[in-house]
Amino acid sequence: xxxxxxxxxxxxxGVGGPGQxxxxxxxxxxKDASIDIRWYIARAQQAEAAKFDALFIVDxxxxxxxYPAHYLNRLEPLTLLSAVATHTTHLGLVGTASSTYNSPFNxxxxxxxxxxxxxxRAGWNVVTSFDTGTSRNYGLEEHLDYATRYGRALEAVEVVxxxxxxxxxxxxxxDLERGVFLxxxxxxxxNHRGEHFRVDGPLNLSRSKQGQPVIFQxxxxxxxxxxxxxVAEGIYAPGEDFESAVEYYSDVKGRLAxxxxxxxxxxxxxxxxxxxxxxxxEAHRLAREIHEAxxxxxxxxxxxxxAFGAYDFSSLDLDAPFPDLTAQAERGGRTRAARIxxxxxxxxxxxxxxxxxxxxxxxxxxxxxxxTVADTIERWFRGRAADGLNLRLRTPDDIDRFAGEVVPILQxxxxxxxxxxxxxxxxxxxxxxxxxxxxxxxxxAGAVA
Ligand SMILES: Cc1cc2nc3c(=O)[nH]c(=O)nc-3n(C[C@H](O)[C@H](O)[C@H](O)COP(=O)(O)O)c2cc1C
Numbered sequence: 001x002x003x004x005x006x007x008x009x010x011x012x013x014g015v016g017g018p019g020q021x022x023x024x025x026x027x028x029x030x031k032d033a034s035i036d037i038r039w040y041i042a043r044a045q046q047a048e049a050a051k052f053d054a055l056f057i058v059d060x061x062x063x064x065x066x067y068p069a070h071y072l073n074r075l076e077p078l079t080l081l082s083a084v085a086t087h088t089t090h091l092g093l094v095g096t097a098s099s100t101y102n103s104p105f106n107x108x109x110x111x112x113x114x115x116x117x118x119x120x121r122a123g124w125n126v127v128t129s130f131d132t133g134t135s136r137n138y139g140l141e142e143h144l145d146y147a148t149r150y151g152r153a154l155e156a157v158e159v160v161x162x163x164x165x166x167x168x169x170x171x172x173x174x175d176l177e178r179g180v181f182l183x184x185x186x187x188x189x190x191n192h193r194g195e196h197f198r199v200d201g202p203l204n205l206s207r208s209k210q211g212q213p214v215i216f217q218x219x220x221x222x223x224x225x226x227x228x229x230x231v232a233e234g235i236y237a238p239g240e241d242f243e244s245a246v247e248y249y250s251d252v253k254g255r256l257a258x259x260x261x262x263x264x265x266x267x268x269x270x271x272x273x274x275x276x277x278x279x280x281x282e283a284h285r286l287a288r289e290i291h292e293a294x295x296x297x298x299x300x301x302x303x304x305x306x307a308f309g310a311y312d313f314s315s316l317d318l319d320a321p322f323p324d325l326t327a328q329a330e331r332g333g334r335t336r337a338a339r340i341x342x343x344x345x346x347x348x349x350x351x352x353x354x355x356x357x358x359x360x361x362x363x364x365x366x367x368x369x370x371x372t373v374a375d376t377i378e379r380w381f382r383g384r385a386a387d388g389l390n391l392r393l394r395t396p397d398d399i400d401r402f403a404g405e406v407v408p409i410l411q412x413x414x415x416x417x418x419x420x421x422x423x424x425x426x427x428x429x430x431x432x433x434x435x436x437x438x439x440x441x442x443x444x445a446g447a448v449a
Pocket of ligand 1: 057058059060096098126127128129130131218219220221222223224225236237238271332333334335336
């Protein structure tokens with residue numbers, strides 16, 4: 001058995017996403033970073049030089065003027081990643097796309113194309129969409145409820161995977177002598193009839209050398225965990241602290257056996273925001289400074305509305321009890337919203353107190369000198385809180401510092417790779433190559449006959 005190795009992805013927020021709202025003010029960040037493809041290519045090349053597994057692009061399709069800077073003006077993930085693909089060779093390219101607001105045929109085609117363009121490095125981060133207002137950009141009055149959204153997500157992944165297997169790997173014989181381009185026996189329609197989708201297929205695209213793009217998932221509710229156990233090969237998990245990350249890790253991995261999957265069929269990456277300095281005290285001072293730069297009450301109040309369907313709290317009495325927003329939370333970020341509502345009710349908190357409590361300074365576990373940060377990462381990795389990290393590094397300097405000072409320690413300790421193991425994302429993540437289902441069937445039939 002090959003030794004288990006840490007996985008690292010880089011999550012890039014051009015001018016500043018959640019928790020990094022004021023990043024755009026940093027002199028090292030061009031004000032148009034979120035729409036500058038050269039910015040993303042350069043960050044991807046930094047990540048690739050450090051032997052990271054992947055570049056990770058999050059997404060949303062709803063904004064109002066209060067949203068984080070990066071959300072206001074941003075490139076569409078697959079378009080972005082296709083351009084990055086042509087300037088990198090080994091780095092995985094994971095794009096977020098909503099199963100709620102896309103048709104599976106379209107998703108299969110776009111991610112299948114990225115997988116071919118990149119030579120087998122594509123990944124799809126399946127989200128059901130956090131921002132409920134997205135529905136009104138797609139002709140729906142209301143965001144779909146949880147059960148429908150997650151039911152649709154599962155069926156969408158099944159359809160997309162079925163479409164990706166439309167061609168067996170040796171379908172294109174291109175035999176000049178016989179004048180045969182395609183072996184029609186190796187082309188398969190899907191003829192899917194489900195609760196949410198009717199899709200005939202086939203897809204007009206062959207498979208890449210990793211077989212199929214890697215399926216990621218991000219979502220922490222019961223429904224999200226079940227979806228992950230059923231279909232995800234990678235997870236982007238919150239990872240707030242060691243104990244809750246261990247609980248999440250063992251809970252989700254524990255669900256795999258009941259659906260016939262093994263522990264190593266799923267790689268869990270937790271989100272991490274390292275702050276590194278030459279002493280632990282200096283790093284903590286810096287982390288506090290970053291928090292304070294974002295610590296404006298009106299901005300926090302506006303951001304707070306996001307989990308409640310972009311609810312506008314600004315006209316409410318700040319000192320009245322936290323309002324009953326159960327209905328608004330039902331369809332969006334229910335997991336976080338439920339925690340907020342419960343805590344406000346239990347503690348008898350006002351709106352102001354609730355906002356202050358949930359936005360108070362909670363230091364990331366990954367703060368300190370390079371050695372301290374490497375120690376923490378190793379503890380999380382060996383302690384099965386994570387298989388890897390999705391690093392929300394803020395500036396190019398921060399990426400350089402992590403790559404130049406933390407990565408070598410992890411390599412020396414045998415935790416992280418010194419060379420890529422493979423050319424594909426699947427290969428580097430240590431995931432199995434999915435054989436084409438029709439080839440498997442043919443071989444099984446042949447063995448029986
Ligand atoms: C770490 C993490 C990252 C996420 N990233 C995105 C994202 O980029 N875009 C999006 O629409 N939703 C994103 N989601 C939201 C999920 O798709 C999901 O809709 C939301 O979390 C509510 O479901 P849940 O209660 O299962 O978490 C993310 C969730 C988590 C936990």
